[in-house]
Amino acid sequence: MSNLIIEMHQIEKSYLSKDILSIDYLTVYENEKIGIIGPNGAGKSTLLKLITQELKPDSGQVNTNTTFAYYEQIAEDLQVNYDQIDPLYLSQLQIPSHSVSDFSGGQQSRLRLAAFLSNYHPAILLDEPTTHLDKDGVEFLVNQLKYYYGTLLVVSHNRYFLDEVVTTIWEVKEGKVRVYPGNYSDYQAQKEQERIEQEQAFENFTREKTRLEQAAKQKHQKAEKLATITAKQKGKSIKPDRLSSSKQKDSVQKAAHKSAKAIQKRAEQLESVAKPLSEISIQFPKSKVLEIHNPYPIMGEEVTIKKGDHLLLDKANFQFELGKRIGIIGPNGSGKSSLLQHILNGGEGIILSNKIVFATYQQMSYQLKDDLPVIDFLKDDSYMEEGVIRSILNKLGFDQTVVTHKIISDLSGGEATRLVLAKLFTKASNVLILDEPTNFIDIPTIEALESLMKSYQGTIIFTSHDQYFMDNMAHQQWEISNQQLNRIF
Structure with missing residues (x-):
């Protein structure tokens, strides 16, 4: 039996009078590998900080028999000593030797991971370690953790990473933590079985309640019928033997009423079962104005793209098919974002159908400072009926109170991100350009985005380092490699 290293008992934690976590009993044993999932703001990072004792619970106890090394999601001030980093990691992660201040987000993440993993820790906590990592960086981390001998707790929205690394899932939702054995795919199967x-x-x-209510109704009807017959008999001059029969009918009537009430009570005492939430199917309205008949609305002929003196694409040729979801992959810095921008700009070598109407995904917080309610913000320049817009918002996790009454300048960061996604799908367009849309959004929002993308009737060109998302969504994948863009399937 493995040693118990974390025991959480009767934990309550709130923030500004809002309950964040309420845990009856939760344990971690030595060498467990646990993935922690849940919506943004559900309390995942709070849970890690309770374990490290950076935060104290309002009530209850957190007992730990080991010290955890903690990899935080965001490093305020990146300070590392190259001499203390395993040179093999520096090489495998292709970390440059120039000043850290010039590093991209992906390079900073690689450097932090190399420094963190260079020292062995018997127990580690990781908060979103795949943020900014490209496919190769994620694969490096997967290989390090898959064979790691120690206890691991990791918060992640990367489903491929969770499938490859963890053996238990903790779902943090509505203040509770539920434990599911297995990786993320196992968790999904269990959730489907629960559904x-x-x-x-x-x-x-519903069937039993309907049966009981129908039976009670029939008993009441029988009693009312007997009451009518008895009332008629009482109004007549009745012989003694018939009077006895009338009294018997009175007794039968009372018994029928009593039986009906008993059945009705049984129906009312049935343990209520909530109706499971059903998947909302979005049907995007068709618009004649947005129809494209060109089978290849976006083409590139000898497209060359440079960034400064750095050559990203060298006379690349491609054709993107109408109505397909086109995934573009490649390492950090290979030119994916530059290609998307070149297409949007109709740059040299790009041939676009003259009927294209683009919509692009960008997290631009300054666009969300209006004092408009959420629904009015989306209706402002949409061609869709309000019902469809509300369905899209519901799909993205907005309740109707927020939709109708909350103004967009008061939205949280997670809500603002989801609203930007909603805006993307409610605007008139026939080509979507999505640059790393899964960055910084939680799994429920990623899955909602996938559903909306599948319902969208136009062409979608997107980049993502989330391999699970890419494999799930792309009809075609194109890879930027050696300054060329090649279709790999």
């Missing part, structure tokens, strides 16, 4: 069982339980509950 099926919930659906069956709801059907059984």
Whole structure:
């Protein structure tokens, strides 16, 4: 039996009068590998900080028998000593030797990971370690952690990473932590089974309640019929033997009423079963104005792109097919974002259908400072009916109170990001350009984005280092390698 190294008992934690976590009992044993998932703001990072004792619970106890090394999501001031980093990691992660102040976000993440992993820790906590990492960086981290001998707790929205590394999932939702054995795919299968069982339980509950209510109704009708017959008999001159029969009918009537009430009470005392949430299917309205008939609305002929003196693409040729989801992959700095911008600008070598209407995904906070309610902000320049807009917002996790009454300048960071996604799909367009849309959004929002992308009737060109997302969404994948853009499937 492995040693117990974390025991959390009767934990309560709130912030500004809002309950964040309420945990009855939770344990971690030596050498467990646990993935922590849940919506943004659910309390995942708070949970890690309770374990490190950086935060104290309002009530309850957190007992630990080891010290955890903690890799935080954001480093305020990146200070590392190259002499203390394993040279093999520097090489494998292709970390440049120039000043850290000039590093991109991906290079900073690689450097932090190399420094963190260069020293062995028997127990580690990682908060979103794949942020800014490209496919090769994620693969490096997967290989390091897959064979890591020690206890691991990791917060992540990267489903491929969770599938490859962890053996237990903690779902943090509505202040509670639920434990599921297995990796992320196992978790999904268990959640689907829960949904099926919930659906069956709801059907059984509804069927039994309907049966009892119908039986009670029939008993009441029988009693009312007897009451009518008895009332007629009482109004007549009745012989003694018929009077006895009338009294018997009175007794039968009372018994029927009593039986009806008993059945009704049974119906009311049935343990209520909530109806499972059903998947909302979005049907985007068709617009004749947005129709494109060109089978290849975006083409490139000998496209050359430079960034400063650095050659990104050298006379690349490509054709992007109408109505397909086109995924573009490649290492950090290979030119993916530059290619998307070159297409948007109709740069040299780009041939665009004259009917293209672009919509692009950009997290631009300054666009969200209006004092408009959420629904009015989206209706402002949309061609869609309000019902469709509300369905899109519901899909992205907005409740109707927020949709109708909350102004956009008061939205949280996570809500603002989801609103930008909603705006993307409610604007009139026939080509979407998405540059790393899964960065900084949680798994429920990623899955909602996937659903919207599948419902969208136009062409989508997107980049992502999230391999799970890329494999799930791309009809075609194109890779930038050696200054060329080649279709790999």
